[in-house]
Amino acid sequence: xxxxxxxxxxxxxxxxxxxxxxxxxxxxxxxxxxxxxxxxxxxxxxxxxxxxxxxxxxxxxxxxxxxxxxxxxxxxxxxxxxxxxxxxxxxxxxxxxxxxxxxxxxxxxxxxxxxxxxx
Numbered sequence: 629x630x631x632x633x634x635x636x637x638x639x640x641x642x643x644x645x646x647x648x649x650x651x652x653x654x655x656x657x658x659x660x661x662x663x664x665x666x667x668x669x670x671x672x673x674x675x676x677x678x679x680x681x682x683x684x685x686x687x688x689x690x691x692x693x694x695x696x697x698x699x700x701x702x703x704x705x706x707x708x709x710x711x712x713x714x715x716x717x718x719x720x721x722x723x724x725x726x727x728x729x730x731x732x733x734x735x736x737x738x739x740x741x742x743x744x745x746x747x
Contacts (some may be wrong), residue, residue, distance in 0.1 A: 634658055638683045639725045643669065650678050651698060652729060653687070660732045663689055663696040675701055682708040685733060706723045713747055 636653035644650045649668045653661050668675045678685055678701045688700035711721045738742075 631688060631699070632658070632691070633686065633688050634661075635684070635686050636661065638679055638681050639677065639729045640681055649679070650695065652684075654728055654732055655687075660729065661689065661696055663687075663698045664692070665698045665701075665732065678703050680708050681725060683710050691711075 630642065634655040634657050636655040639652045639654055641649050641651050643711050644664060646671045647667050649665050651663050651665050653663065655661050664743040665672055665675055670678055675698075677683075679698070683706060686702045686704055687698055689696040690699050707721075711717050
């Protein structure tokens with residue numbers, strides 16, 4: 629499986645199976661990426677809270693058949709704490725994340741995704 633590294637903002641997450649979670653991310657070089665974080669819902673997960681919505685991470689992905697697999701995530705900026713503390717800010721951020729998820733294409737070309745990421 630080829631590996632690639634990219635900076636990303638977590639847009640949304642949803643459960644997959646008993647211990648895994650699908651993470652939808654807006655990346656700098658690859659557009660929107662849907663990836664699986666294995667074991668993230670376990671108590672002793674190595675990812676901790678780094679793959680929650682509104683977190684900015686530097687992630688290492690392994691290309692898979694259906695979903696890419698997140699093998700490593702390093703926190704760049706923890707936006708979630710300040711966003712979740714204010715309900716109005718959380719509502720606005722959720723709306724922006726949902727719009728970004730709808731508008732951005734999956735695995736876009738570099739020139740397109742870089743400008744979309746900067747928005």
